[in-house]
Amino acid sequence: MSYNDVIELNVGGTRFVTTRQTLLKESQSVLAKMFEIDSPLQPAAMLKDGSYFIDRDPKFFEIILNFLRNDKLEDLSKTELKNLKIEASYFMLENLLIIINERLDNLNDVIELIVGDTRYVTTRQTLLKEPQSVLGKMFEKDSPIQPDAMLKDGSYFIDRDPKKFEMILNYLREDELADDLSKTELKNLKIEASYFKLENLLSIINERLDNHKDVVELIVSGTRFVTTTQILPQSVLQTAAMLKDGSYFIDRDPKFFEIILNFLRNDKLEDLSKTELKNLKIEASYFMLENLLIIINERLNNLEVYRFRYWNEQEKQEFNYSVKKSYFKGVPLHVIINFFTEGLTGSFRGYNCKDPFQPFGTHFVISHDDIIHINKPLLENFFWPLNIKEYIEEARNFLVAEMKGKHSKNQLPSNRIYNLLKF
Template sequence: MSFNDVIELNVGGKRFVTTRQTLLKEPQSVLAKMFEIDSPIQPAAMLKDGSYFIDRDPKSFEIILNFLRNDELADISKTELKSLKIEASYFMLENLLSIINERLDTLEVYRFRGCYNSGGQPEEFYYYVRKSYFEGVPLHVIVNFFTHRWIGAFRSSLSKDPFQPIGTHFVTTHDDNININPNYNIYEQKEPKQYIELGRNFLVAEMKKRKQQK
């Protein structure tokens, strides 16, 4: 056996041909451990035609194989990135995972919708921020905070704890709006960007405090 051996794979019913050297590209990955020359681990079940069968998604595996060959990730959609992340995690491809997460960070955003009253005429605005900007604060917390927290100067009992889900008001995709109304909050004079930043700082600090208390 050598690094230049040709390896035939059957991934989820689709045939792939590559070299051992390509499969060893990330030494700590599952693929590398399966196919390294002195590996004590059996690579996979061998089929009658001599190929190794791996029961994973062939579409994502094709992207993975091309990444290992070229050290580049093709331009793919957000949906494909999410599917690829599952497979990259399974195969423990840390370099690929880092690139996937970086791309998702630019795609997964929250869209804030608000309204100004300018000279008696309402003016809508939209403001976008990356999901990672909120450092893991749950989405329902952000929704609750910006839709209920400051309204009516805290007169609503719903405002006591933004970390409790309110009804069924959840935002599930980056295309939905999180509504804010700067006309009814303690940051009344702030611009939308400042208002969102102040809210974000409060929520992130609260999240860190709660983690420390556990």
């Protein structure tokens, strides 16, 4: 016999093959004494096939054998460690017992909870944050007060609302309560905090509820908004229906309601397109918000402009000039377009597009927002060196007078304009 002998074992009906050297790793253990050369202590029986029979649990013996081979213990649950400890104690494997006990001590500070039907994992330290609370007393070491039940897997069952318990657990972890809780959520959370006697949390909840007396919750077509009675005018609340939870329902467009609410908070209206302003005007009228309507109407009036653009190839620069539509005093849009874009040709070639900027050539583009691109040859060939502003002003004076029938050829501010005009 030698230390390199191969040993066959039958442990509870399962066959294992190892070496004598592995089994002697812990010299004071039962296994070492069983398989030491010339040891008087032998396994329970040698079977006909020459293997040694040991009447223990093969599942945990496999873990023990792997530990003796590698000097490492695999990751195990709390229950598995407890069962392995029984086997390690039987075989008097002191080094393995030290590791198991260290693992169990560490796991004793990790608490698994089943609250309602939801599993939570936390630490004893977290649950003891408020030591006078029910949770603090439940999970204090050697406490006589226990959770509702301990399950087979070592977790603790608590028969409470898991959603509210999650808020409590997060509060204990962070020392902060989430800011976005509604009045209803605070009231429900107060019930749970009272049950667990979490006095610090109850103080925060009560303070929040006091502040919530002036808080208004609005459900606008499915979207939730929270504001205060100081911000919200009575004309808005008059349009709302109160729900069972104390919030108000308003059957309007939430997108524009958000814009209205931000205006009421800040006294400023964000930048909006012409279409958005028109839609917002409908909502502001519905809620009878006169100050907002004044601003919207001012914005809409300012948007009633023609914007002229011209690309100068020599200077590689785009020139822009905007004038209110009233500047042309009733000159029809098609007359303005025809003049600024075609000049001598007199033919109307325009179309709508989403991208108003193009190299113009002899064509023009007028976009949906009344941007008029001036024909490149028209300005460069016939009006240079007039700049775009002078050109538009001169053209406007002529077109307005022409519409009133007040101009003759000799009275024009520029013969060039008259020569170009072809209606």
